Each structure stands twice: as C-alpha cells, then as structure tokens.
Amino acid sequence: MTSVAKIFTGLCLLVASLFTLQAQADTLDKVLDKETLRVGVALFTPWTIKNEKGELSGFDADIARKLAADMGVKPEIKVYEWDDIMPALNKGEIDVIAAGLAVTPKRALRLEFSQPYSESGVGLATHTDKTKHIRSLTELNHKDITIAVVNDSIGASLAPSVFTQANIQTFDTADKAEKAILEGKAHGYVASQAVVRFFAMDNSDTIDVPLPEPLLSYKVSFGVRKGDQALLNFLNAWVMARTADRWLPATQDYWFDSLEWREAQ
Incomplete structure (x- = not known):
C-alpha cells in the first residue's frame, strides 16, 4: 500500500470512529436535550403493575422514576406487550428497557445489557x-x-x-x-x-x-440499543452508585420480600 493510500485509509478510519462516537452519544444527548427519558416496561407483578386508574407502580416503575430523577429529566414510562418491547427499543420508540429483562446470550445479539441491577x-x-x-x-x-x-x-x-x-x-x-x-x-x-x-x-x-x-x-439488566455506549456508561455508573447507597437493594426488598406495597394499591 502506498503512503498516500495509507493516509487515506487512516483518515477514513478516523472519520468512521468519529461518527461512531457521535452515534454512541446521540441517545444520551437526546434524552438530556429533550429532558425526557422514555422507559419501556411490561406488566408483570411486581415488576410493573397498573391499577384500575391506569397508574403504574412496581419495582421497575420506581427504577424508571429514580433513574430519570438522577438524570435531571422527566420519566415517560411506556407499557408494551413482552414480545413488542425489544422491537420498540430498536425502532427508537424508547431509550431503555427496564422490565425484569433477563440477561441471555441470544438477547445480547439484539441489544446491549447494562450491569445487572437485580437477580431473579x-x-x-x-x-x-x-x-x-x-x-x-x-x-x-x-x-x-x-x-x-x-x-x-x-x-x-x-x-x-x-x-x-x-x-x-x-x-x-x-x-x-x-x-x-x-x-x-x-x-x-x-x-x-x-x-x-x-x-x-x-x-x-x-x-x-x-x-x-x-x-x-438469572441476572436482570437494563437494555439499550446497540452502540448506545454513552447511555450504557451512565446506566452502569447508576447501578454501581445506587447499589452502594442501598437504594436498589432496599427497593427490591420492598417489592419482592414484603407485602407492604399490596396494602397501598
């Protein structure tokens, strides 16, 4: 390969990497710009529950609201049938899945997993x-x-x-x-x-x-689109911080190991 060809190839790789980095930052930037985090959930007790008034509660509903609050944005929680939730993510209808999503190799071919935030x-x-x-x-x-x-x-x-x-x-x-x-x-x-x-x-x-x-x-994680590295980095940091300060363990204990929430429904 000539020196000119090598320079051209190097420039192409540089441009491609810049575009990749931009694409990775896009979802997180859009969330912050629009001040809204769109979270996909599915109705499984006690992960997410809908009452007669259409109000959502549950472990993942609490997580969606806390996650948005920590980002300084509003949560938009969108309910999907289970087999529609991953297609919705890939279509760009939501920014993240928080729906008791089990980590499996097959799913890892379709989306990116965060660090686990729960175990089931x-x-x-x-x-x-x-x-x-x-x-x-x-x-x-x-x-x-x-x-x-x-x-x-x-x-x-x-x-x-x-x-x-x-x-x-x-x-x-x-x-x-x-x-x-x-x-x-x-x-x-x-x-x-x-x-x-x-x-x-x-x-x-x-x-x-x-x-x-x-x-x-199995382990439960957030799911984001392939290439959304900036958002994935934030989610991983969030899981680490909210595990360390005991918010995640305490919230899981409330929804999975107590019956207090049932009295409040």
Whole structure:
C-alpha cells in the first residue's frame, strides 16, 4: 500500500470512529436535550403493575422514576406487550428497557445489557386440582401436560428444555397465560419466580407453587440499543452508585420480600 493510500485509509478510519462516537452519544444527548427519558416496561407483578386508574407502580416503575430523577429529566414510562418491547427499543420508540429483562446470550445479539441491577429466578406455578396426583417434576414432563409461558420471556426459553415431552403453550401476555391456567386449560405456568409467587398468592384456592427453589436463577439488566455506549456508561455508573447507597437493594426488598406495597394499591 502506498503512503498516500495509507493516509487515506487512516483518515477514513478516523472519520468512521468519529461518527461512531457521535452515534454512541446521540441517545444520551437526546434524552438530556429533550429532558425526557422514555422507559419501556411490561406488566408483570411486581415488576410493573397498573391499577384500575391506569397508574403504574412496581419495582421497575420506581427504577424508571429514580433513574430519570438522577438524570435531571422527566420519566415517560411506556407499557408494551413482552414480545413488542425489544422491537420498540430498536425502532427508537424508547431509550431503555427496564422490565425484569433477563440477561441471555441470544438477547445480547439484539441489544446491549447494562450491569445487572437485580437477580431473579424462573419459577413454576401449577393448577392445584389438575396436578393433585402429580408428585414430582418428572411427572409434569409428559405429553398430556400443558405448560403456559409468555412469548419471548425467560420462561419461554427455559420451559422446552425442562419439559421436553410436555405441550408448551405460548401466550403474548402474562394475563392470557394466567387466565389459561386459572381456567384449567394448562397444568402449569413457567415465569419469573416473583410473578408465580404473587400469582399463587392472589389465587391460593386454585394455584400453587410446588417447588421451594427456582428452576433457574438469572441476572436482570437494563437494555439499550446497540452502540448506545454513552447511555450504557451512565446506566452502569447508576447501578454501581445506587447499589452502594442501598437504594436498589432496599427497593427490591420492598417489592419482592414484603407485602407492604399490596396494602397501598
């Protein structure tokens, strides 16, 4: 390669890197310029809950508001069906996902993960009457058993590998999956451990959580678009700071380990 070609190539790489850095800063700059942080959430108790007035509460709703406050901007919390939330991020409809998003290699191909801000697990809820004769997890792995999951969720990823012989029925919302098992159309429901726990608590005459431990533990992180490094840097710093000052652990304890919030709904 001639010296002129080398100089030209070097200039091209420099320009490309400058454009990349600009692109990485764009989302964070836009958030600060517009003074609004658009946060995508999904309705899973107690991650995000909507009451009869349409008001949002929950662990991730609290996180969205605290995150925006620490940035000095207003939060705009947008609710999505679970299988729409990652496409919404990539379309630019939201700036960040805060929705109990489990870190998986497959998802890492579609978005950037922040440092984990929480830890959860995949649990199993069962229809008490339909499974009263079942004594082990192995007995649920049968062709006559139907397991409900929410599309593109961590439960949907795990269930086929645990219940290889069962009929895995996929729903686009948690409400539809829960309705199916309540109506006896499914024997079990695989979802976040917190989701199945509170689902069983609200329907104790019909639903049980038979396993003392989760089927799988996982880390929960924010999700941002590929290349949004400046925003990702801020989120990582935020997680570190709010873990150190105990705001994150205290907020998680409130929503996942106490029942105080239920009295306030």
